Amino acid sequence: MKLEGKKRIWSEYQKEIPNDHFFYVRSCIRQTFFAGSEQYFLKIMREDLGKDVFEDPRHTTCTGIGYHGDVVPFETIQTVVARHFALATEAGYKHIAISCVTSFGIYSEILETWKHFPETLERTREDLYKATGRTFEVPETISHTSDIIYKFRDEIAQKAKYNLVDIETGKPLKVVEHIGCHYSKMFPKYGVGGAEFPHVLVGMIESWGGDVIDYPERRHCCGFGFRQYLVQANRGYSLFASRKKFESMEPYKPDLIIANCPGCTMFMDRWQYTIKEIDGITYGADGQGIPVLTYEEVAGLVMGYDPWEIGLQYHNVQSLPLLRKMGIKADPARRFLAKDGTRLPEPANLING
């Protein structure tokens, strides 16, 4: 493996990521299944990095899952996204920070469509105005929130209380990075590092002390694939895709998987539970599962935030072995306590529980 070759590719896929003043659009999946990720993105950006990130509660789903499930037409989703742009325009923001990779792919596709077919932009302006009376400016930049954390990865490293290092051995943790297909596989130029050797998560892992694993099925889809999962009869494909990845990464004994896509984070986590239930197989070292975290969750850990405040307990594969390796002391008994101290129902059969 020649690192110089990767650097060559990375240098060809650098995108403009603004320094400040973002209009933030949330993810349907992330705010539902691991809400701490978005919470800590905002906390890190606003409180630790002093950035201006604006949210409008009138922002809605982009309807991307419906679009990829063939129930929302392209004209409709363009109008919905145009409404998001109208909210940003009304608030005076030109840079969109997108939490979801599906949405990021949708925004990229729409901007490219408007660029190459300007009549579709004009039609969308008309549709939005007729439907809502709103007008909008096309944003100057769109960034996925992993782009933004990537941009500030070294600032985060400077504030680090923990590193992606095994404190007992002193060796870097072995980390699998996984980008969502819609982050850069459709439009490589929109992703940091492109599609084949993306740098967005690699950059974070290296800045925070870890080693990246390059395994044969690194590029393979997590298996969400929209219709693969949304059509119940197809779910075997979804499960098999994740399994293929786990089997491919297993020999490297990864300590952690970091993903930048809501679907990937969820499915690579949940399918480990399913595979263990069906076949009793796990893929981490010593019979454990491999924790699958978001980049904000990892940034939060590195900066010393409480793992249970970040919400790591809401993944099926628990992060206790990872926390031990990083030297983070966290009482597992506190995992399922509500804010007022009442004990919440504890999920059964958690992996690494």
Added chain:
Amino acid sequence: MTGQKHVIVAGGGVAGMEAAGALAELGFEVSLIEKEQKPGGHLLQWYALFPDHRPADEVRHYLRKRIHNEKITLVTGAEVQKIRHHGQEVVVTFADGTSLNGDAAIIATGFELFDAHRKEEYGYGIYDNVITSAELEDMFTAGKVVTDDGRMPARVGLIHCVGSRDEKVNNHYCSKVCCVTAVKQAIEIRKKYPETEVFCFYMDMRMYGPYYEELYREAQEVHNVNFIRGKVSEASVNISNRLVIKVEDTLAGRPLKMELDILVLMVGMEMSRSGARLAEASGLRTGINRFYETRDHHFGNNLSEIRGVFYAGTCTAPMNITDTISHARAAVAETVRYLNRR
């Protein structure tokens, strides 16, 4: 009837050398301009040629003899920047601002091999043991085809159409010579290492030339080269640093994953950058394949839009050495006809 007529040939590869030699033989004064330090073009890197495994050195020797003529002035290390017609002459301008006048000119700026880095999914320049077809020729010349750590390969894969017939890299055309080159190279590997398995991954086998189909049959029947119809989608490495490729076997109708020791990328031809610069500066038309567009595909395949300026060889389209030499000779015939009529 040549008088002291002077023809400038831009490019000292196969086409340029053949054109210069033919013109000199007919009594013309020739300036042969080559941007590299020595003439020969891509042929300098080749070990053996299809379809008969003739040593490339034999053709190099022929071409060297061809331009060994007192009527030929060889200028190396000089790139032609612009060509224009002025009065009764053509004027060639060089990068340093100097110029040279002639009665006619032949553009023979040739091709460049496709830059394999652009097919990022194959990991050229990143993974060990991913090489180009030209680098495999270097190995043949050096007398050993081995992995980066010096091992004899147990299994070698050759991917056809790298940078050709590929919309993703904006090259829709066929480079014509890669299929038969792969067959030739596969046979050479098998001859050298009978224990090594060789797989060719192809879209179509374009065996258009004389004896190409026979060579393809020989590869299968005599040398047991495996041909799999399917495009390789990606390469990666496993924990043993062995290459892993994914390909769809379209005849068997199933995806295939295979470990390899060496992966050879059969890189196609592209218009040379120097040719593209010259076209732009001189106002010469290029086609959708970005090579020079000749005035007529059938009747004017050596003619440019500039009076007294002609094309020879792969600056107009991918072609093999046989066709390149024929095309260069045709360019000479057109040049002589033009000079005789002027």
